[in-house]
Amino acid sequence: MAEAHQAVAFQFTITPEGIDLQLSYQALNQIYLSGVRSWKKRFSRLRNSVIKGVYPASPSSWLFVVIAILATMYMRSDPSMGLIKMIQQHLPLSTQGQTMLSALVFSTLLWLSLILALRFCLKLLLSYHQWMFEQHGRVSNTTKVWVTLLRLLSSRKPLLYSYQTSLPHLPVPPIKDTVSRYLKSARPLLTDPEFKRMTELADRFESNLGNRLQRYLKLKALWATNYVSDWWEEYIYLRGRGPIMVNSNYYGMDFLYVTPTPIQAARAGNTITALLLYRRKVNREELKPVRLRTVIPLCAAQCERMFNTTRTPGVETDVLQHWQDSEFVAVYHKGRFFRLWVYTAGRLLSPREIEHQIQRILDDLSPPQPGEEKLGALTAGERVPWFHTREQHFSSGINKRSLDSIERAAFFVTLDDEEQGMSGEDPAGNLDRYAKSLLHGKCYDRWFDKSFSIVIYKNGKSGLNAEHSWADAPTVAHLWEYTLATDAFQLGYTEDGHCKGDVDRSLPSPQRLAWDIPSEACSSLAVAQALADDVDCHVFPFREFGKGRIKKLRVSPDAFIQIGLQLAYFRDRGGFCLTYEASMTRLFREGRTETVRSCSNESCAFVRALESGEDQCRRLFKLASERHQNLYRLAMTGDGIDRHLFCLYVVSKYLGVESPFLKEVLSEPWRLSTSQTPVQQMELFDLKNHPDFISLGGGFGPVADDGYGVSYIIVGEDMINFHVSSKHSCGETVIPGVSPSFSLRGFVPQCLGVPPPFPTLVLIRYFLHF
Template identity: 70%
Template sequence: MAEAHQAVAFQFTVTPDGIDLQLSHEALKQIYLSGLRSWKKKLARLKNSFITGVYPASPSSWLFVVIAIMGTLYARVDPSMGMIGKIKEHLPLSSYLSHQGQSILSALLFATALWFALIMTMRFILKQLLSYHGWMYEQHGKMSAVTKLWLTFVKIFSGRKPMLYSYQAALPRLPVPGIKETMQRYLESVRPLMNDEEFKRMTALAKDFELKLAPKLQWYLKLKSWWAANYVSDWWEEYIYLRGRSPIMVNSNYYAMDFLYVTPTPVQVARAGNTVHAILLYRRKVTREELKPSRVPGSIIPLCSAQWERTFNTTRIPGLETDTIQHYADSKHIVVYHKGRFFRVSVYHGGRLLNPKELELQFQHILNDSSLPQPGEEKLAALTAGERTTWAKARKSYFRSGKNLQSLDLVEKAAFFVTLQDDEEGLRTEDPVNSLDAYAKSLLHGKCYDRWFDKSFTFVVFKNGKVGLNAEHSWADAPIIGHMWESVLATDSFQLGYDDDGHCKGQVEPTLPLPQRIQWDISEECQEIIQNSLNVAQALANDVDFHTFPFKEFGKGLIKKCKTSPDAFIQIALQLAHFRDKGKFCLTYEASMTRLFREGRTETVRSCTVESSNFVKSMMAASSTNEERLKLFRLAAEKHQMLYRNAMTGAGIDRHLFCLYVVSKYLGVDSPFLKEVLSEPWRLSTSQTPIQQTELFDLVNHPEYVSCGGGFGPVADDGYGVSYIIVGENLINFHISCKVSSHETDSHRFGNHIRLALHDILALFKVDKS
């Protein structure tokens, strides 16, 4: 085989005259180039670490400080107030240096120490500045003098040309809210969900907890907040994600879709070639820290970028009691799944990335390969879709040695996982409803064995050129994968492009090694376990009812004419739709981010409020006038915006209560209040997918290049999961999930209620739709 021959650096034969070595110059060249690339990457990481470590100063500023100090010495002025002389007295090398040399070295050491002191001072001031969040609570479009002055200082101390992780050390720690404030906000959030007797009982439980147990738990939590970078994130990752023993498919993983109306090429391997190359270009930017630091949209305020680190070369490893996240510094290959076979595809050759045309030929070779799956290979990935403990036991028993260990190692160390589907998905104009629903379900769970659900993400390319991905949730939140996805779609369509026949552009290196089949030796006992995991996963997948639809009647543009927040508008519409759907209110989860703080992840906005429920009741009451309803809507919208701001600035409810509960478990004490709070089901779980790089898409001149967004599975057995993305000025895409087995839910029925609620609320404003 050609690839096997090229992998050998030299051959030798034994002759009567001795050993004859036959060196392969091409193989040695590839070894040299690969090593050169590795060393370049190590040096680049070292340089980036230093630049980030001294931010907001720059390495060149050290030279400026040194020259300034040396200049003052030359002018016979001592800016160190005697410290240079003290350093000179204690120099260990003084006997080897002249008097002038000692003076220069002492001044150099003082200048360096002064430079580091200035860096720490600037960083401390910037951290204090970023701890101010008063700007978030000001009226939209109006900025106070205090905020203007604050922004000026932020610009001064933010430094120039920041890299991806430059702001990390300057971000403030997430504050621990006060117990009294959290109890008050919690009781306020559950008031519309309880009758008077239930609320009185819960108030008594909360008061008892606040006075007796809470102060002790709070003390430990504050101690952790002083010591750790973030008092929530590590426990959130471990207890919410990694310790879960149920399948992560549907229950945790989420998906992202392609463009809604456009497919840049119908050639599957060409689309795979361009998009995989675009993903690898993005990975290179992450590795080199060339991405701009994440910021609050439309501002200079930095957000935490820590989650980007594990986007690639990352795998969730199953354990008996808890999983772990394994991140590798680098990976030179991807793993491709097609018709039950696993292939290793190298993404480097000659020290460079494969270009799109070369990747297209690699994928075409896989499609042309007519070999059959090995016993147990086709449905092997079902292990990652089933119960976690089952997978952990199987991994320990059947994948710890020999061929299986090496093959599993290839999968887990891959940059990411790719699936070449043999079916077609996407929007079909003749059947838009069912086609989008099927597309969503395919990305969410597929066949339950054609995605490696443990990888940071599985990239899916369908037969008709449509693409999508399925992302594992523990390593990061959706905005991180969303940022990559925006960049990939834009790079594919607007930078790389295709030739007239729909194939990738570029030339192919003739010595390119071909993809390699990954070999497995899966016993019959292991195959039975795989089948059992598949049965569990298929039962879960078959129970998912999904409805994805574009709402095109109006969007952000018209909502802004109502002088209200688009997110608040949609969230209140969801409350109205849910009440019409079920005839009752429910505990509602809206995801908000806490990345204004170091290592921040998410917080919950409890969207079902007293104000929103009062508005919904007015909409259901025939006796209410539109003027009364509009007034109640504005109160509900203001309340929602306040809750969102509180969540973003560390004054949320749920992460605080969660961490108090974790501390109580470590201390071995039970709290009836915390136990009840954390067992309450989220029957309406919602999330907005933000568009973070609007500059990549010109929706005015190219309105067809709109994203369809992504979605997730239902959180509660009798509840709904709703994801939405606001695209441009005139489109909102919704993704609704629930369970077929629930008699209370129906995704299509709920979708109709959402459409009606949006129209009914807009009608209250009587805005000009032209």
């Protein structure tokens, strides 16, 4: 009860002598320091609002404008062309006071006008995307002038959100262009009669209903910041009623070859500290905006909900709840939930103090309360049962208070009692188990509704599981890169593997969360377990060559890999399929993703020629790679296919009209879903001096029951890491008679080597071990 007494600021007792007032100075001091920290954050937010509100100018430029106006007035000149005198007439002050105040008012108005003009110019410059379509090494004079002007306007050091109001809005493509691109993408997947039928459906849609839907969509684009993102978040993610575990959430892995410390509590201490340091940078907007080619900014809106965010279930749709700040994290260990305070006396605990607190949790031998151990399975199962259970058992009392502690936490931490990683007698199989553990764990030892959950394993290995609705993988990858680099290279460990820093032994112990859970409350585990058992994962570090060798061929590494995947699928299934590759649209405000349809006429022509042994493979490969690059550029610059068609479909549903064309397009399965996770902060990793500190990247579950999920990360010049997933229940992705751990064997045939005249184009070797 010591913690409970310390939490009371004052107590009083009525005695015959009067009122005996007892103050807890420790509690009052905590209240005071917490208030000071809160006001500091408010002041920081206010200051940042002013700085980014006037960007690309600076607040001090106001003083320069005022001095310039006063100097010209002192020289008997009127720079306002009579406006200052007009302002004077409406000021009830003395003549001298009127002159000074009217000059200040005019200077401020002029300054604000100049800011709006500069911001408008910056927005026009950021709307120019022709640079992306120019050949490497052949930059036009227009692009050179554009880069120069952009550098001039961006010369001031920007805050994280400085560019937000200057980013252009996502344009609505002409419906004719979208339909034409769709038909071209569908051609290699359809027979002649099927393609003729689809062309007729497209023509009818374009000439009739399509134009009507397009008008509504353009009206939304004029009104909304982004005509896609809000509908995409709601209808693709939040309205899904199935489990988000495996189907939506994705994972990120630790270093491949290195574990900075084998001590679980120490790894947790540094990891939690690094994450909170990143949150501090986000709150203070000290993070540098991500910029392409060091000058073109990307939208940073997804960072706003990175921490203190939870997805809560509903009947028809879920809701994302975000809180401004939280001074604690939620921790799970061996069936128990804890609330761990990470601030004391207004300061962030040191890594060694957090390690000390984590060790207290690990040493706690108290058993789980009834129903507590598998409570997390509620977030892994169907959404509607989770909503009803929440309403019935977690809407009041201690259950609500404990649930609030989890949902309001900065993030969720699982202290896993297993060991994971590549080391051991079966490194390939260990990596597969490592991936499955991060993707779904035991189905109840993660909190899948949190924006992200950190997993620290018994042997010091780490990883994360992220909820998808609030942000896309590059945003989480940026956070994870910073965390890994800060953990290993900045915070570091002592020689015996513990965190650095001092420990305040008087810190109160982490608080056990209390529950009163009926036995029937957790009914989602069976659904989640069946889903987890069905998914198969394989992780494959490809070391024979990387982007360095690919670039010598003057080919895009991403196009190279995507064509290799088309070849792999063709050799596996004897045909082609609709292929999804995620591309970003963060060149626009509140942009998220767009689809690159990687299966094109050109890639199919190359694969067929290669398989039949034709001599024109080199030319066809060049055409296929150029086509893929062009598709990627169109997607990034707002001329993609699928988001436009998706929004047209949403409008048709609101209007209550049916479109056979849209219905058929949006029902097509993505049997090959792919995504590249780029390394965004190579400056954090010194691969030359520390080549073993290579990140494995992350992966996700298959989108279609009879398909594959493929994620890959290009690390350095000589390595590509692949993550492949499929389902055991699909007979076409599982070879009969082969054990489950070999079920992905059919996806990547023995060697995706390219026979002469392509001896250097060995695309991807067999993913699986024998």
